[in-house]
Amino acid sequence: MTKSIMIVGVGGQGSLLASTLLGKLLVTEGYDVKVSEVHGMSQRGGSVVTYVKYGEKVYSPIIEKGEADCIISFEKLEAARWVQYLKKDGVIITNTQQIDPMPVVIGALEYPTEILTELSEKVKVDALDALSLAEEAGSSRAVNIVLMGRLARQLDIPTDKWEDALRNVVKPQFIDINLKAFSLGYNYGE
């Protein structure tokens, strides 16, 4: 059975490291894996999405509406934008951070601040302030790893395997911050 995970956010937020970590981990675990994302700077500041699929045999690299077991959103508006891709019983893990898109910045549209409330009425939402947790871990740039820690709760892979994978993708001088960020995400709310 193929599992489908989507990582969504705003171009420049650092989802690449998250998908790299996840991809390497899943290959090590012996799965067939496909990771598909938009490359280049053309998406900077725009809505970006990465598809991660794994299982015994993965065919299509992309995820379609109603197919994602889990969506990890780096920003709450993006969680709402991509919710249609979630499976009926899937879960959205979202950072509660708000980043105004350009139509909001220039005052053409309002940011729907109550979006998480509406989302929670429709699907299973696991919301956390990943930015604060990342800062607590030692760097605001560790938002991605906080969210990966949260994702670890949804997958059947022991946390020590995650930590090994983390050591493989993060530079040694940043490993402590990232291990802490992972743990803060994993243990949030306990």
Next chain:
Amino acid sequence: MKELLIGNAAVARGLYEAGCSIVSSYPGTPSTEITEFAAKYDEIYCEWAPNEKVAMEVAFGASVRGKRTCCCMKHVGLNVAADPLFTLSYTGVNGGLVICVADDPGMHSSQNEQDSRHYAKASKVPMLEPSDSKEALEFTKLAFELSEEFDTPVFIKMCTRVAHSQSIVETSERVLPEDKPYEKNPQKYIMVPANAKLRHPIVEERTRKLTSYAETADINREEYADSEFGIITTGTCYQYVKEVFADSVSVLKLGMINPMPVERIKSFAQKVQKVYIVEELDGIIETHVKSLGIDCVGKELFSEIGELSQLAVATAFGLDMPRFASVDTNVPARPPVMCAGCPHRGMYYTLAKNKITVLGDIGCYTLGAMPPLNALDTTLCMGASVSGLHGYNKAGGKETEGKTVCVIGDSTFMHSGITGLVNIAYNATNSTVIILDNSITGMTGHQQNPTTGYNIKGDPAAKVDLETLCRAVGIQSVRVVDPYNLSECDTVLKEELAKEEPSVIISRRPCVLLKSVKAKPALVVSKDDCKSCKMCMKLGCPAISMHNSKADIDATLCVGCAVCTQMCKFDAIK
């Protein structure tokens, strides 16, 4: 060894393993990473050429000298390289020559979604189309073998979903081919009419031989399940078909898309009651299959527009869709934007403020077309801003010359802007060309180019002096401005537009994302001084927003460019 690689990295690995030693390319999404990854192998000489035509001709020369060689480009880049392509098909090769072309169905980062398979057919060059990274690596190696065996360049056709999806590949060692010294052969390499007339029949014979090859080659694969119906497909569409049907339907997967087999398709069609064709963009397989007198269904069910997916396949076959939730709230769009501190912004604001008609070009700066700047009037293709401006001003005369400009990036100018500028000087319009020189090829992710002074490896290289170049083609008035200085931009723009001669304004400031560019401290808005006039909002800077009707600057985004400071009449931004 097993590795998770994006399709483009897998092609690069294939180049390495096949003993390819020279790669010349021009960057373009989604093809760029092939050359970037190839450049990581010390055994492969790689370069960024000024454009795709140059790149393909470099590959031609390297092949004639006997090396395995490759050039890479996006689909529209193949238009630029079409001139050498069609005759390269006639000359054939010495060392294997592979052309990687990456299509962009759905136009994630392109100005059109043309189907490169037409070029393979038109130029009579074989084309292989991988469906994942594993095949991208294998097909690249096979492409070199076919190139040398059949004396032809060979296409590897990628698309966004194969180029930018990671999947597992099996790597092996690099094997160097035998050296193939150059031997003088005018009838093969000098394409004057007398020789070309001799080569054309060889090309036609080659296509017949390649068709025979396609009849039995492993690269085309039949996966027979039952006789109910059969699907002929290729590339990423194969993955969508398998995602929906797994092994429950009969599939003929074409790994070689030009030339296509005849008997093999007939034999497959005879085994099934109905034939469907699943292919993205144009109905090229469908046309071929129908030309064999086989009844099939293709574009009636699958659009010529955009990408396909497993959902498109399932829908076409009337299968149940997964259910999903949605929100009722209107979710504001989040288009890509010019970065905070982008040096193009100051010049665009100046152009918008003066209500200038702007012919635009291809690059990050195309984002200047977006609100609130709305600064562009046209975008066609690489270099078209400069030549188009000349035509616009020839048509408009004095009425347009004083209030129209074109904008073109440094890399795009080197690619194909310079010829348009020669035309402006030679055929005389009082046109004003603005070169947005941010010292890098930005949109595709920071590639060096002939104006940056560095090569693909980051080593120092000869640097084109844009001012000298523009003067040399006959432009007397060449000015350089700092786009962070709004009053300077405004003054120089007005002066150059007023002149009775063609002119070039070089708007020069390095891309703010370059590592060599150090950000200044973030600016802060004094809430007491802010009068809520929203002048700073006219810049469309993602770091500035209005909170409680006062301007606010996001300190994590602001790089202290201070263009907004110049907009504020109340000195509220410091």
